[in-house]
Amino acid sequence: MESNPVLLESKSSPINLLNEMQQLRLLGHLCDVTVSVEYQGVRAEFPAHKAVLAATSKFFKEVFLNEKSVDGPRSNVFLNEVQVADFASFLEFVYTARVEVEEDRVQRMLEIAEKLKCLDLSETCFQLKKQMLESVLLELQNFSESQNSEEESAAHPSVTAAAEAEREPLDSPSSRPGCGASPEGPAAKSKEK
Numbered sequence: 001m002e003s004n005p006v007l008l009e010s011k012s013s014p015i016n017l018l019n020e021m022q023q024l025r026l027l028g029h030l031c032d033v034t035v036s037v038e039y040q041g042v043r044a045e046f047p048a049h050k051a052v053l054a055a056t057s058k059f060f061k062e063v064f065l066n067e068k069s070v071d072g073p074r075s076n077v078f079l080n081e082v083q084v085a086d087f088a089s090f091l092e093f094v095y096t097a098r099v100e101v102e103e104d105r106v107q108r109m110l111e112i113a114e115k116l117k118c119l120d121l122s123e124t125c126f127q128l129k130k131q132m133l134e135s136v137l138l139e140l141q142n143f144s145e146s147q148n149s150e151e152e153s154a155a156h157p158s159v160t161a162a163a164e165a166e167r168e169p170l171d172s173p174s175s176r177p178g179c180g181a182s183p184e185g186p187a188a189k190s191k192e193k
Contacts (some may be wrong), residue, residue, distance in 0.1 A: 021052055022095040033064075033075055035091075037082045044084040046091055056094040058117035086112050093121050103132065 024030050031047035053060035063077060079087065086108050093099040093109075097120070101109055106125055113121035 018096055021049065022092075025049065025052075025091070025095055033077060035077045035079060035087070037079045037084055037087045039081060039083045042084055044087075046087060048091060052094060056118055056120065058119075060116065082112060082115070083108065090116065090118070090121065093124075094118065106132070 025048055028047050031049055033048055033050050033053065035046045035048055035053075037044055037046070050060070050064050054064050055061075060077070086105070089099045089101050089105070089109060090112050099109075106128055110122060110125035110129065113119075113125055
């Protein structure tokens with residue numbers, strides 16, 4: 001009797017794998033490449049794992065796969081015009097699938113993602129920029145609506161007074177002819193004649 005195949009799938013394994021790779025990187029264990037970055041005289045070195053970089057960045061994949069066997073495996077990669085903080089954030093993202101950056105750095109993170117051909121980071125930055133733009137547009141719309149309602153309420157009292165004057169009943173004292181006129185008014189004089 002043959003049994004049906006079943007799927008064994010771990011929901012936590014990818015997260016656990018990333019967490020463990022991040023811990024290995026932070027401790028400098030099993031790192032087989034050092035990425036040196038420099039921007040305006042500020043330089044830093046980051047130990048990492050070729051497999052992680054190649055799996056998350058087409059740039060690094062091309063660099064590592066195109067190494068000549070004559071030169072031996074490359075243990076250093078140099079990146080100029082990349083800010084140290086941005087590359088540190090890039091590494092954190094590729095090792096954890098998340099990173100916290102200031103709003104004004106999102107554009108720079110998008111640029112580094114494009115430079116290093118990291119599709120996941122590029123899409124994440126793009127989506128965040130889209131959300132930020134939508135949020136700004138919503139705020140502008142709310143501000144515009146509040147300005148319009150303030151303008152309407154400022155113009156509304158004179159309209160309200162005119163509307164109330166039109167709605168006064170015809171038999172009210174103010175709508176009767178001669179209202180407020182003295183007995184010596186034109187109506188009284190005509191009776192005297």
